[in-house]
Amino acid sequence: MPEPTPDRRRALAVAAVDAAVHASGAWLDLSVRQAVADAVLDAIDNPPGSTREQLPADLLALLPPRSYLSTACETARLLEGAAIAHPDRATELRAWRDRMHQRCRLSHKFTGRPCACPCHTTTEENPR
Ligand SMILES: [Zn+2]
Numbered sequence: 568m569p570e571p572t573p574d575r576r577r578a579l580a581v582a583a584v585d586a587a588v589h590a591s592g593a594w595l596d597l598s599v600r601q602a603v604a605d606a607v608l609d610a611i612d613n614p615p616g617s618t619r620e621q622l623p624a625d626l627l628a629l630l631p632p633r634s635y636l637s638t639a640c641e642t643a644r645l646l647e648g649a650a651i652a653h654p655d656r657a658t659e660l661r662a663w664r665d666r667m668h669q670r671c672r673l674s675h676k677f678t679g680r681p682c683a684c685p686c687h688t689t690t691e692e693n694p695r
């Protein structure tokens with residue numbers, strides 16, 4: 568079977584997220600469902616620690632320092648915001664939030680910069 572096109576692949580991923588969200592009886596904005604699908608695809612394509620697409624070190628040294636938040640952890644933040652806005656759905660939203668934090672690839676695909684999400688340094692004074 569040929570590889571699906573990127574658009575087709577994303578459509579399949581969004582449809583799978585839709586089905587899982589629907590089966591759980593939850594409702595999420597399309598933007599959140601798409602973000603979940605993108606984060607999962609990114610996690611599969613670029614497993615944690617993968618340096619496959621990283622830029623050469625001499626070029627990296629020329630880039631300005633900038634903190635990086637992974638798509639997965641960014642999505643987790645969206646989900647937390649949605650949980651606050653929709654308390655009746657908070658349990659499901661927070662379950663997805665935790666899944667997204669766990670999906671984080673930990674470092675930027677191209678620069679290797681570590682994800683700045685506090686979930687990676689969970690301590691007493693720095694909870695999720
Ligand atoms: Zn995180």
Ligand SMILES: [Zn+2]
Nearest residue numbers: 640671682684
């Ligand atoms: Zn992260």
